[in-house]
Amino acid sequence: MNEDTKHRSRHTPVEMSSEEFKTAGYFLVDRIAELLGSLPERKITPGESPEDVKQLLSSQAGLPETGRDASGLLERAVGLLLDHSLYNGHPRFWGYITSSPAPLGMLADLLASAVNANVGAWKLAPMATEIEAQTVRWIAEFLGYPTEGDGLPVSGGNMANFVCVLAARVDKAQWDVRRQGMHAAASTMRVYATHETHTWIHKAADLFGLGTDAIRYIDTDISQRMDCLKLRQTIEQDLSAGDQPFLIVGSAGTVSTGVVDPLHEMAEIATAFDLWFHVDGAYGAFAVAADDVAENLSGLRKADSIAVDPHKWLYAPLEAGCALVRKKHALRDAFSYHPPYYHFDPERTNYFELGLQNSRGFRALKVWLILQQAGRRGYAQMIAEDIQLAQHFFDRLTDYPSLEALTHGLSIATFRYLPLDLRETADAEASHNYLNELNEKIMLQLEQEGEVFLSNAMIGGRFALRLCIVNFRTSLEDIDALPEIVVGVGDEIDLQMRPEVLRVST
Ligand SMILES: *Cc1c(COP(=O)(O)O)cnc(C)c1O
Secondary structure (H helix, E strand, O other): OOHHHHOOOOOOOOOOOHHHHHHHHHHHHHHHHHHHHHHHHOOOOOOOOHHHHHHHOHHHOOOOOOOOOHHHHHHHHHHHHHHOOOOOOOOOEEOOOOOOOOHHHHHHHHHHHHHOOOOOOHHHOHHHHHHHHHHHHHHHHHHOOOOOOEEEEEOOHHHHHHHHHHHHHHHHOOOOHHHHOHHHOOOOEEEEEOOOOOOHHHHHHHHOOOOHHHEEEOOEOOOOOEOHHHHHHHHHHHHHOOOEEEEEEEEEOOOOOOOEOOHHHHHHHHHHHOOEEEEEEOOOHHHHHOHHHHHHHHHHHHOOEEEEOHHHHOOOOOOOEEEEEOOOOHHHHHHOOOOOOOOOOOOOOOHHHHOOOOOOOOOHHHHHHHHHHHHHHHHHHHHHHHHHHHHHHHHHHHHOOOEEEEEEEOOEEEEEEOOHHHOOOOOOHHHHHHHHHHHHHHHHHHHHHOOOEEEEEEEOOEEEEEEEOOOOOOOHHHHHHHHHHHHHHHHHHHHHHOOHHHOOOO
C-alpha cells in the first residue's frame, strides 16, 4: 500500500457507526431504566465472596489478543454489573456516607464523556469551563459562602481537603515553601484537629511534608465537639515552644457520628492567632440549607476554606467533590506554573493552574444539572427530610427494649442490639466483649440478607450499628421497618451465640 492511500478510508476497531452506537446506547439506557424501576425489589448486595466475583471474569482471564463486537461486550458488562453490585441507590441503603445517585447525573456523565471536554484549560473546554465556574459559584451560594474566592471541582472529599490544606500551607508558610520545600521550615508547622476528623488528615500531613506528628489532637467535650478552651491552650503552648501553628480543622459533620464542631468559636480563635481555618464539610456542609441545623453549621461561612462533597448530600453520582477558598487567587498561588509548551491565556480560567490535576474530566456537569433540577429549596427539603428520618428512627428506639440508642447527629444515628437481660451488666468485661461481637455479627448478617444495609461506628469502645441517611429514596416506611428487622436478626444470633456464663438462669 502506498503512503498516500493507506489511511484514506481507515477502519479502526474502536469506531462505531452511528447506527451501531444508537442500538448499543438504547439497549444500555433501557437496562438502566429497568434497574432504577426495580431497585426496591432487589437485594441491596448479592453478598458474594471475592472468589465468586473473580470467577465470573475467569472466562476471559488474559488480555484479549483480538477485538470483539461492542454490543456483545456491553451486554456482558451490563449483566456483570447489574447482577453483582451493591446498590447504594436502594431505598434501604444506609451504610457509610454514600448517597443514592440522582438519575439525571447518570445521563450528565454520559454527555460529559461524549463531549470529552478537557477542563484543564479554557481553550480546550470553553463551555465546560464556564459551567464548572458557575457550579462552583452556585455551591458557594448554596452554603452562604463568599462567591468571589477560588474554587475547584475535584474527585471527592479527600481531594477537596488536600487542595485546601495545600493552599493554607503556601499562604501561612513564612518562607517560599513551593521552592524550598518543608525542610526549610524554621520550626514545626502545627495542625489542630480532633480524633473525630476523617482520616484524610493523616494522608495530608504525611504527603505534604508536615508529618503526622505535626497534628495536635484536641480533646473533645462530652458531645464529641472540639473543646475550644483546650484548643486555645494548646496553640499558646506550641507558640511558646517556638512551633508555628498554621491550620485549624473543623468538621461540619464528622464521618462517624455527624457531630458539628463549634465552628463559630473556632473561627474566632483562628482569627485571634492569625491561623487558617479550614472546615471539612464533605458530609454535612450542605445541611446548612436545612433550617433545623443551620445555626450550628453556619460557622462554616467564616472559614478560609471548605471541602464539600456533591457526591454525598447533593446526591451526585461518584465522583464529585469541591474545594472552596475565601481568598481570591489562593489556589493559583498554591498551584500555578506556566510551562513554555502551554499557550493558554492566563486571564482566562484554566483549571490546571488551580489544583493538582492537569487534564480534567467534566465532573461539574452532573452537579450543575441536578442543582437546577431540584433548586436550593428542593435540596433544603430533601436534606431536612433525611435528617428528620434519622431523628425519627432514633426517637423510636425507646419503643424497643432490646435496642439501645447511642448517638444522633445530622442524618446519622448509632445504636446497638442489647438484650434486656444484659442491660445491667453491659459494661462488665464479658458482656462488653460479647455485645461487640454480637453486634458485628448482626451487621454482617443484615448485609448478607440484603434487605437493609448499615455500617458501624465505635462509640466509647462499643461496637455500634450506624444508620446514615443520605438517600432521597428512603421513606418513613423504610425506616419504620428497620427496628424489627434488627431485633429479629439480633434475637436469632443471640440465641445461637450467647456463651453459657452470660445466660441468665431462670
Ligand atoms: C466522606 C468524607 C471524607 C472523604 O470524602 P471522599 O469523597 O470519600 O474522598 C472526608 N471527610 C468527611 C467528614 C467525610 O464524610
